[in-house]
Amino acid sequence: MTQPQDASTCAELAGRVIAAAKAAGTSLATAESLTAGMIAATLAEVPGASAVLQGGVVSYSSSVKARVLGVDPALLAERGSVDGEVARQMAEGARRACGADLAVSATGVAGPDAHDGKDVGTVFLGFASGSGSGFTEHRFAGDRAGIRFSSTVAALELLASHLVPSKHTA
Amino acid sequence: MTQPQDASTCAELAGRVIAAAKAAGTSLATAESLTAGMIAATLAEVPGASAVLQGGVVSYSSSVKARVLGVDPALLAERGSVDGEVARQMAEGARRACGADLAVSATGVAGPDAHDGKDVGTVFLGFASGSGSGFTEHRFAGDRAGIRFSSTVAALELLASHLVPSKHTA
Numbered sequence: 001m002t003q004p005q006d007a008s009t010c011a012e013l014a015g016r017v018i019a020a021a022k023a024a025g026t027s028l029a030t031a032e033s034l035t036a037g038m039i040a041a042t043l044a045e046v047p048g049a050s051a052v053l054q055g056g057v058v059s060y061s062s063s064v065k066a067r068v069l070g071v072d073p074a075l076l077a078e079r080g081s082v083d084g085e086v087a088r089q090m091a092e093g094a095r096r097a098c099g100a101d102l103a104v105s106a107t108g109v110a111g112p113d114a115h116d117g118k119d120v121g122t123v124f125l126g127f128a129s130g131s132g133s134g135f136t137e138h139r140f141a142g143d144r145a146g147i148r149f150s151s152t153v154a155a156l157e158l159l160a161s162h163l164v165p166s167k168h169t170a
Numbered sequence: 171m172t173q174p175q176d177a178s179t180c181a182e183l184a185g186r187v188i189a190a191a192k193a194a195g196t197s198l199a200t201a202e203s204l205t206a207g208m209i210a211a212t213l214a215e216v217p218g219a220s221a222v223l224q225g226g227v228v229s230y231s232s233s234v235k236a237r238v239l240g241v242d243p244a245l246l247a248e249r250g251s252v253d254g255e256v257a258r259q260m261a262e263g264a265r266r267a268c269g270a271d272l273a274v275s276a277t278g279v280a281g282p283d284a285h286d287g288k289d290v291g292t293v294f295l296g297f298a299s300g301s302g303s304g305f306t307e308h309r310f311a312g313d314r315a316g317i318r319f320s321s322t323v324a325a326l327e328l329l330a331s332h333l334v335p336s337k338h339t340a
Contacts, residue, residue, distance in 0.1 A: 036214030037207020040228040044206030047282050055234035057227055058210040064225035064268050098234050112217050
């Protein structure tokens with residue numbers, strides 16, 4: 001996983017995601033817990049993002065994860081909100097709620113304190129498309145701001161990785 | 171309307187909103203179009219924000235405004251998405267979807283191009299609480315990034331203005 005230095009790297013990555021989504025005709029959605037809107041906001045920095053960005057859900061509380069995204073309440077009660085399967089269901093929920101082709105999600109512990117028995121820096125990213133869904137697990141170093149930034153960059157990279165193979169659909 | 175110079179002013183304002191919401195026992199939600207998550211993400215910069223921040227909806231497309239936030243599709247068809255009544259309904263929808271006490275929303279034209287017959291810099295902010303709902307209208311100067319930043323600051327100020335009178339409920 002690359003560790004970009006600054007916000008300009010993040011903006012460049014967002015520009016690549018939007019361009020790739022436009023080229024593939026793929027609409028996008030997000031479901032964000034610890035990043036709380038940073039992924040969607042970074043994508044929307046790109047002029048013309050509205051051609052592909054449908055929107056997203058900031059599911060900061062477990063209640064919003066269940067109510068708006070349809071994450072299984074029993075799963076949340078059993079494993080807490082920082083979990084790979086929760087991330088996968090968040091992405092599925094965002095894709096469904098926003099009517100998008102491809103969705104990414106992020107849930108994790110930004111700190112300063114551990115949460116639900118998970119260490120600070122533990123982050124799960126979910127993805128969902130017409131081909132299926134899944135999640136990735138990460139351990140990010142840094143403070144609250146650094147962990148949220150690293151999570152945003154990794155989510156944009158995850159979107160990019162799902163868009164690059166779509167060249168043949170152009 | 172004040173025009174803060176930098177991100178630190180924004181973070182200070184977010185800190186005041188979270189502290190006031192905690193003191194008043196008021197939970198918060200957002201509905202964001204042109205800011206696309208910046209308001210919620212700024213609130214979540216504050217450690218412990220999860221005590222009051224429920225979440226929000228990034229309703230970048232009209233479809234998400236109608237589907238997830240329950241904005242009247244006939245209103246969207248008639249007036250477009252940059253409109254005061256749309257902003258008010260977005261805030262109502264976020265409050266309902268997230269089960270929050272107080273919600274703020276933002277819809278407007280960040281540019282670079284005019285949209286739905288509205289000039290770049292035209293922004294409507296909505297608010298909704300148990301006491302009622304409404305909206306404010308703004309004309310912000312600057313480029314795409316500046317207009318989105320000014321909208322975020324104004325939304326945080328709007329939240330603060332609704333929280334200060336709540337001292338007696340502590």
